[in-house]
Amino acid sequence: MLSPSQGKLVRNGEERKSVICIEGNIASGKTTCLEYFSKTSNIEVLTEPVSKWRNVQGHNPLALMYQDPERWGLTLQTYVQLTMLDRHLSTVAAPVRMMERSIYSAKYIFVENLYKSGKMPEVDFAVLSEWFEWIVKNIAIPVDLIVYLQTTPQTCYERLKQRCREEERVIPMEYLEAIHNLYEDWLIKQTSFKVPAPVLVISADDDLQKMLHQYEENRERILTARRA
Numbered sequence: 001m002l003s004p005s006q007g008k009l010v011r012n013g014e015e016r017k018s019v020i021c022i023e024g025n026i027a028s029g030k031t032t033c034l035e036y037f038s039k040t041s042n043i044e045v046l047t048e049p050v051s052k053w054r055n056v057q058g059h060n061p062l063a064l065m066y067q068d069p070e071r072w073g074l075t076l077q078t079y080v081q082l083t084m085l086d087r088h089l090s091t092v093a094a095p096v097r098m099m100e101r102s103i104y105s106a107k108y109i110f111v112e113n114l115y116k117s118g119k120m121p122e123v124d125f126a127v128l129s130e131w132f133e134w135i136v137k138n139i140a141i142p143v144d145l146i147v148y149l150q151t152t153p154q155t156c157y158e159r160l161k162q163r164c165r166e167e168e169r170v171i172p173m174e175y176l177e178a179i180h181n182l183y184e185d186w187l188i189k190q191t192s193f194k195v196p197a198p199v200l201v202i203s204a205d206d207d208l209q210k211m212l213h214q215y216e217e218n219r220e221r222i223l224t225a226r227r228a
């Protein structure tokens with residue numbers, strides 16, 4: 001249940017748990033990272049609700065958006081915003097919640113990209129922006145640490161082709177470059193939008209073995225992240 005606390009709605013009992021968001025470009029290795037940490041007993045992992053974005057009551061807004069972003073961008077991003085909010089507000093048993101992306105990156109990276117690239121009409125962007133502003137003003141969405149899996153767009157392009165998700169066959173290299181640049185502006189240069197938590201940057205172009213080694217090296221920092 002949501003209750004008012006200091007002017008915002010807060011999910012009961014979740015205030016003292018820590019929230020880690022794994023951020024990064026498409027196919028950067030976020031799910032693989034979450035899978036690795038899911039074996040840790042006091043971490044509960046929440047993957048991105050991609051299956052919902054591919055099937056809402058028999059419709060596939062993710063595929064529609066890639067086919068015709070001008071027409072379906074608002075539809076997909078409205079649903080992404082709802083489902084990400086639902087993920088943030090879900091109750092977990094473990095003291096640490098590790099999430100794939102966040103409502104913040106859905107807005108600051110993907111909505112922003114559609115708008116900046118001229119593929120989202122101004123009115124759609126305005127409606128989504130007002131929704132987003134209302135949500136973050138009225139509902140507590142705490143994040144303790146952002147783990148940014150930093151890759152080159154080229155690495156993501158290769159992994160994307162290897163993963164072979166049907167809807168994403170049409171994604172060109174330029175799309176991954178645009179998403180990469182938005183992530184870099186947000187989390188590295190910190191010049192675009194407010195960053196809701198400290199950022200831990202992990203170089204993620206390495207092979208799986210080296211990635212697991214880096215996750216082990218950073219395990220303590222990740223598990224002990226706490227907001228003030």
Ligand SMILES: Nc1ncnc2c1ncn2[C@@H]1O[C@H](COP(=O)(O)OP(=O)(O)O)[C@@H](O)[C@H]1O
Pocket residue numbers: 024025026027028029030031032033159160162163204205206207208209211
């Ligand atoms: N370090 C890595 N080296 C090589 N391939 C990887 C690595 N990490 C993930 N992959 C592969 O790349 C693809 C995308 O990884 P995934 O974890 O699904 O990325 P994301 O969740 O960020 O989209 C998958 O096929 C996965 O097996």
Ligand SMILES: Cc1cn([C@H]2C[C@H](O)[C@@H](COP(=O)(O)O)O2)c(=O)[nH]c1=O
Pocket residue numbers: 025026027028030048050062065076077080101105106107110111168
């Ligand atoms: C958050 C978000 C995602 N998408 C798209 C981008 C990808 O095609 C999938 C997510 O897959 P990933 O491997 O986890 O990156 O969804 C989008 O279009 N809009 C969004 O806000």
